[in-house]
Amino acid sequence: MRVKGKKFVKVVKRKIPWLEHVIDSQEAAYDLNLEENLIARVPRGSLCVYCKASKMLCGKPTCPIILKLRSYVKVGLHLTSQNMYGSSPPAVFVGRHGYPYVNVGPLIPPFQGDTSLYDAPERWLEQGLGIENVVDMRVKLVRGKARAHVKEAEEPNRLLEAVQEAALSATPVGAEVWFKRKPIASLLLDDDVQPMGPSAPMEKLRVEEVKVHRGLEKAFSDVDLKAEEALMKLYLDGVPISQLQRAFSVGVMGLKGRRRLVPTRWSITAVDSTLSRRLRDEVVKRGRELSEYRVYSLNVLDNEFLILMMPGNWSYESIEAWYPGTAWNPDQGNLAFCGDWEGYWGRATYASMGGCYYAARLAVTEALAKERRQAQVLILREARPGYLLPVGVWIVREAVREALRRKPVTFSSAEEVLQYAFSKLKIRPEAWFSVSKLLGDLKKQEKITKYLERK
Template identity: 50%
Template sequence: MLCGKARCPILVKAEALVKVKSVLEREQISGSTPPAAFVGRIGYPKVYVGPLLPHFYGDTVLLDTPEWWLGKGIEEIVNFRYSLVRGKSRLEVKAASTGNRLLDTLQELAMSVRAVDAEAVFEKRPTKMLILSDIAQPFGPSAPLRSFKASDSSVDRRIEKAYYDRDLKAAEAVTELYKKGVLVTRIQRAFSLGMFGEGKRRRLVPTRWSITAVDSILSEALVKEVKNHPTIDKYMVFYLKNIGNLYIIILIPKLWSFEWIEAWFPGTPWNPEGASPKPAIMGDYEPYWGRKDYPSIGGCYYATRLAAAEALSRMRRQATVLALREIYPEYILPVGVWNVRENIRAALKTKPQIFETLEEALRFIRGLLRVPLQSWIQHSIILRGALSQKSIKDYV
């Protein structure tokens, strides 16, 4: 390939575009929205808001349910997202508290339990582009919205109850819905559309912010619960390989602390060709009492913390958690933090490797990693703190 990759990201996007080319030649689209909506962040506090819908009818819920995408290839995920055309209209974020016709419709859709037939009319033909993000899942073509209408739908009573409770705080609504079994991405969608919180304080929240906020709220609540449990008594290692990524999670028999570190190989989205001849390693850490600032590594931190806290909650145990990720050139396009959350969740549901000592656990993961173990130790606060100077020298 001209780009030097086994699978060229430009061609992946071009092939997805060809499949919807005819749809992009007109200013009207009708189909079944998953349902899906997007809230932008450019121009905040006046942002673009609108629905996402495909040009076909049927059960399209899969197109906006990342929890069901594990095991899908990047090309398939891009096709899911490129099939959704986004209509957009500018709204003040305060519209969530004052009301707006378009927003009311989108909020009703966000409560739906199934795909809903809808029609959008645009001011002009949709742009032919795919928007990628390290936080949100990819978004396809878009156009200014002239009008939008949707059929009636059956609502999820759990979300409906939280929506109409205008005295319930947003964080409480998020945790209550999660405990009732509502999918995280559905909670994030409703949160983004300003459907939770005390009436006059409700606001639209840009989609990428809402994803991180919900992961943060839920993981914080779970970590608080986990701290009441006894620690594990042995070292546990979980790992998973998927679409050009290796995930390794080490649970250490100590009180809660958490660290997430990524190594982006040359030729990956955050370490493009020529930027660095070596993997770019970055990470963030929190001690037992948590952290006060936003992690430099972004939303993946909270997505991983949520998955780790969920696993410990199931075990009714606490532990120090070290999560590592190696990203290889086969990972040609960023597809959002859902990818990290769902892979870490899946890894932590596999049978773990059990070890008596940290040194034994490290010898095991050394056989999985491409980055030298000494590099991970140099970048990890947890490993440097857990290993004696003598032990560290064993890995140099």
């Protein structure tokens, strides 16, 4: 396999207002800022790896890769009625098209029981679920849709209020929905959001009594508590990330007059970004520097994750290498790389590789905060041919979390740690050095240069 070296730049004018009313801190704005002129620098033929169906950099109205993937997946769920009753995990979805008017609604299967696993990605790896299992489970969730202005989060109509109630539930909730027409069998695939199945516009929604997490209920009632502070408090109280993302997306936290519906794609990224930034600035950067070199690794769903921790002040880099023929690299002959990094003071723009950057950063800052240490952290991911379908950014967060729970292999020198690290990867070291800022800094050391020459 070859790595093409030529670069090109495509400029896309873009303005994303989805979070400006909900999270107002300057630090958060820097971390999630999408520049008006978004510049993506990627190898020719690999535009997809940076876009991931979110920016439509190719200029097409619909992602051709997603259309192709849809044709490979058979949705076996056939609905014959416009009325349905089932147990929502709970799960909700807020769309982004047409903003500030967006589609919002619950995800409900046409059966009852304990469906909590259906929207709990924190549990999917420990359950040993494969791609087929995740997709099979998620396509059973029927998505109801109702149009709403994002400001309606504060004064919702009955339908939106029912969606918010479902989102606050800590356990599966019985829900009955009346559709305007029969749900259309389909499959929604996205690199940030978990897969979803059939959908249809809603006429009416009835939600049974919900069991609300006490902390979420307090955050909902406290109109003087900023959304960022609510997120951090609930996180420290042990509320799962997926539940925080649900609540954040339906606008049930934040200051009075500033609560908004937030598209699910952006609620996921905002929660990961906010929590990891707070952990980084308030705990990690106050800790002692790591005194050794560490390597953590994990292979999940044919994704090889390698996490290197090295002595030094906080810095962080995440790089993905997508093999030919994988979900976001349709090129049949070349690897596609994407990555971003930050130094001690963090970022001033949104990471071009998208939500994966912030999901992995959360996992890393969690682990370092627990030790009260800081380090230079490099994450290398090889997305290999077996990873055919995008199943959501959760896979990065949970894979890195799981890898960091395991005992690392430790070394006393950079040369030793790199020799071991590259023995775990299939892509040659020179390719990683050519795209990595942190590895480029290490290369300036004499021993590392000699090591590369030997290789």
